[in-house]
Amino acid sequence: MKVFIRRLTNGEGLPAPDYKSAGAAGLDLYAALPAGQKLILEPGARDLIPTGLQIALPEGYEAQVRPRSGLAVEHGVTVLNAPGTIDSDYRGEVKALLVNHGGQPFEITRGMRVAQLVIAPVARAKLVEVDELDDTARGAGGFGSTGLHGEGGK
Ligand SMILES: O=c1ccn([C@H]2C[C@H](O)[C@@H](COP(=O)(O)OP(=O)(O)OP(=O)(O)O)O2)c(=O)[nH]1
Numbered sequence: 216m217k218v219f220i221r222r223l224t225n226g227e228g229l230p231a232p233d234y235k236s237a238g239a240a241g242l243d244l245y246a247a248l249p250a251g252q253k254l255i256l257e258p259g260a261r262d263l264i265p266t267g268l269q270i271a272l273p274e275g276y277e278a279q280v281r282p283r284s285g286l287a288v289e290h291g292v293t294v295l296n297a298p299g300t301i302d303s304d305y306r307g308e309v310k311a312l313l314v315n316h317g318g319q320p321f322e323i324t325r326g327m328r329v330a331q332l333v334i335a336p337v338a339r340a341k342l343v344e345v346d347e348l349d350d351t352a353r354g355a356g357g358f359g360s361t362g363l364h365g366e367g368g369k
């Protein structure tokens with residue numbers, strides 16, 4: 216499928232978001248910070264990272280801003296609101312809200328791959344309010360009701 220993107224001034228010269236392998240689900244997003252700027256994410260801190268891009272998703276689709284596992288495992292850096300939701304009618308700049316859960320300051324510079332964008336279909340529902348819902352075997356059981364470690368249900 217084709218999805219239109221528009222580069223903002225701060226995105227000029229950066230690679231377009233790209234799939235890094237033939238079967239990659241996510242398009243890597245590049246930080247569109249000013250050249251030469253070092254954004255330091257202190258432990259516990261969060262910051263919105265610009266990507267220099269606008270996107271026009273077709274109706275019926277969303278884009279999810281997801282963490283990169285490499286940043287998470289090596290530095291504890293992840294997407295705070297993961298997965299971030301890009302609505303199909305959003306025309307502002309796509310941004311990634313990063314948080315540093317690691318113990319060391321994390322430096323972000325222009326062109327770093329900070330997150331990935333997964334484009335996915337979404338169902339839009341018409342909610343119908345009723346007095347009773349149908350019964351199921353699970354019922355209200357949840358949150359570990361089937362047993363957390365294979366010991367059987369509680
Ligand atoms: O990680 C994100 C999450 C959101 N957005 C943009 C696109 C999205 O369409 C819009 C609104 O996001 P969301 O619905 O998550 O935020 P909200 O707090 O509900 O704000 P709003 O009232 O604008 O919907 O912000 C991003 O660029 N990155």
Ligand SMILES: [Mg+2]
Nearest residue numbers: 300301302305
């Ligand atoms: Mg919203």
